[in-house]
Structures are given as C-alpha cells and as structure tokens.
Amino acid sequence: MGSTGVAVVMVTVMMIVHADIKPQKDFNLQRFGGRWYRVGLAYDSPSFLPLRPLLTASMGIVTPLPNGSVNLTMWEQTPVGCLTKMYHYEAGSVPGQFSYFSLRHNIVKDITVVDTNYTEYAIVLKNKVFNREYTQVALYARSLKVKNEVYQKYKAFALSRHLPRDSIMTPPPAENCPVNGH
Ligand SMILES: *[C@@H]1O[C@H](CO)[C@@H](O)[C@H](O)[C@H]1NC(C)=O
Ligand SMILES: *[C@@H]1O[C@H](CO)[C@@H](O)[C@H](O)[C@H]1NC(C)=O
Ligand SMILES: *[C@@H]1O[C@H](CO)[C@@H](O)[C@H](O)[C@H]1NC(C)=O
Numbered sequence: 383m384g385s386t387g388v389a390v391v392m393v394t395v396m397m398i399v400h401a402d403i404k405p406q407k408d409f410n411l412q413r414f415g416g417r418w419y420r421v422g423l424a425y426d427s428p429s430f431l432p433l434r435p436l437l438t439a440s441m442g443i444v445t446p447l448p449n450g451s452v453n454l455t456m457w458e459q460t461p462v463g464c465l466t467k468m469y470h471y472e473a474g475s476v477p478g479q480f481s482y483f484s485l486r487h488n489i490v491k492d493i494t495v496v497d498t499n500y501t502e503y504a505i506v507l508k509n510k511v512f513n514r515e516y517t518q519v520a521l522y523a524r525s526l527k528v529k530n531e532v533y534q535k536y537k538a539f540a541l542s543r544h545l546p547r548d549s550i551m552t553p554p555p556a557e558n559c560p561v562n563g564h
Pocket of ligand 1: 447449450451472
C-alpha cells in the first residue's frame, strides 16, 4: 500500500534528524510505569499559541504492556471540562524509544525518554514531521513539587533542541482534574 511507503520514508527521515538523540541508558520500562504529572511543556507550534495560557500540569498513568509497548492515560483540563485521553505507544528498536500513529494527522510520531531517574523526573522528546519538523519537550515528574535543578535540566534540554525561551512553559496544576482526585 502507498501509505506504508510514505510512513517508512518518514521514519527514515526522523531517524536521520535525531541520530544525535539517545534515550536514557539502560531504560527500564517497568520502573517508568505508574503515575506522572506533566509539569513542563516546551512547544512552539503556531496552532498551539492560543492554548498556552490554558495549559495545566496534567496527570498521566503509564501502563507497560508485556510486549514493551505502553498505554498512556492522560487527564487534561479543557474549556469543556476534565477529559481523559488514551494513547498507545509502540516500542521502538531501542529501549526508551516509542512511536505512535496519529489518526488525526495521519503520520508517525516518535517519542524518546531522554533522561529519567524514575523516582522524580523524566524528560521526554516528541517529534513529528508535518509540513515542517515539530519538536516538543515535556517534563514529567512523580509529584507536582519539582526541584529547581530538575526545571533547569528541562529548560537546558529544550533550549538545546532550539525551542524558543517563551515556548518553555511550566504550567500551574490542574484543579479538580482528574475529578475524583487520584
Ligand atoms: C503490543 O501489544 C499491544 C497490546 O496488546 C498491541 O496492541 C500491539 O499491537 C502489540 N505490538 C506489537 C508490535 O506486537
Ligand atoms: C491498553 O489500551 C487498550 C486500548 O484502549 C485496552 O484495550 C487495553 O485493555 C489496555 N491494556 C492495559 C493493560 O491497560
Ligand atoms: C532523582 O533526581 C532528583 C533531582 O535531580 C534527585 O534529587 C534525586 O536524588 C534522584 N533520585 C535518584 C534515586 O537518583
């Protein structure tokens, strides 16, 4: 099928672009599982600009599956309330790398857990090629209280990926989302 060919070409392009990005050494998916809060997001897509002030620190649960892929459940505060979103990420060829097919954009996106110590924080890079290349850096933390040194690590990494300073956000916690607490 033609679309398979296109996907293969895109994956190849992304691998060339990100040959310099390595996942966390000895990435351990089991230890990465469980509850995280997305306490930082750096993203400069023009379509995301109007949504920046509405961004909150979402909660997510990572469920490792037996074949190395993961389910991610995220709770997101939106103008119409607290929404639950489910994602499925397939394991990549290297531990700490994942990919998923976006039905909305009809493209493959890749995700790399760049740096994590499992108990406190994770820096995650998301990439897609869609008209141009889009890079998103997220900071995940096990609690909403984050050490300054962790924020500094996240900011330094986002800057190193050429994200503009004003796109590197540390949103406030979501209120009452998930609705019945944890
Ligand atoms: C891994 O398991 C999930 C859930 O059972 C499944 O949806 C997915 O297709 C599997 N991936 C591969 C590469 O077999
Ligand atoms: C993973 O997500 C799929 C699709 O939403 C669901 O059918 C499956 O039960 C989930 N697996 C686990 C272990 O949560
Ligand atoms: C995880 O990282 C934090 C912040 O850098 C650090 O304070 C903590 O000691 C680390 N924990 C482990 C188990 O390495």
